Amino acid sequence: MTDDTPTPRVSHSIQQWPVMVEAAQETAARARKLAARAARIARESDALRDAFAAWEHADPGGVKETTTTTGTGALTLAGAATGFRPFSAIATNGDTVPYCVAAGSEWEVGIGTWSTGGTLARTTVLASSNAGALVQPVSLEVAA
Numbered sequence: 001m002t003d004d005t006p007t008p009r010v011s012h013s014i015q016q017w018p019v020m021v022e023a024a025q026e027t028a029a030r031a032r033k034l035a036a037r038a039a040r041i042a043r044e045s046d047a048l049r050d051a052f053a054a055w056e057h058a059d060p061g062g063v064k065e066t067t068t069t070t071g072t073g074a075l076t077l078a079g080a081a082t083g084f085r086p087f088s089a090i091a092t093n094g095d096t097v098p099y100c101v102a103a104g105s106e107w108e109v110g111i112g113t114w115s116t117g118g119t120l121a122r123t124t125v126l127a128s129s130n131a132g133a134l135v136q137p138v139s140l141e142v143a144a
Contacts (some may be wrong), residue, residue, distance in 0.1 A: 044126045063090055065118075072134035074102070077118040087114050096123070106135040 034106055065077040066070040066086035082085040091097050101108040101122075108128040113121040 042125075070136060072136055074119050074121040075112075077120060079118075086118075087120065088116075088118070091093075092116070101135060103135070104121055105129060108135045 013080055038057070042115055062083075062085050063142045064081040065079060065086055066081050067077050069075045077087060087097065091114040095108050095114050097114050097120075099110055099112045099120060099122075105108055106129050108122070108130070110125040110128075115121065122134060125132060125134055
């Protein structure tokens with residue numbers, strides 16, 4: 001007498017399971033990295049939006065100062081560029097201000113803290129030509 005019960009088919013052999021589990025773990029790790037990156041971008045976007053919203057009462061148009069600061073620390077501003085206003089025209093000590101640093105092919109956009117006496121602390125870099133890190137300016141202009 002023969003048994004007509006069909007034999008269950010397994011689409012993948014047991015030997016393939018470790019490879020499949022590893023591939024699933026790699027996919028999950030990539031998904032976690034992408035989710036973390038998306039969350040960081042959302043936070044940066046929110047921070048920039050909040051800084052601009054809080055600063056709407058001031059007219060930042062026409063603000064540009066020069067600096068000869070080198071390195072990645074706070075910027076010591078050297079006064080308004082010709083035809084522009086200084087940060088002191090729109091900000092008071094301790095104000096958080098959006099800023100842009102540009103010098104040749106190097107640039108940086110962020111949120112800084114302006115201090116009486118002409119210092120701009122680069123508090124949060126939102127984007128830059130240096131992979132999101134501070135740039136090292138040399139004789140450049142800083143604008144709001």
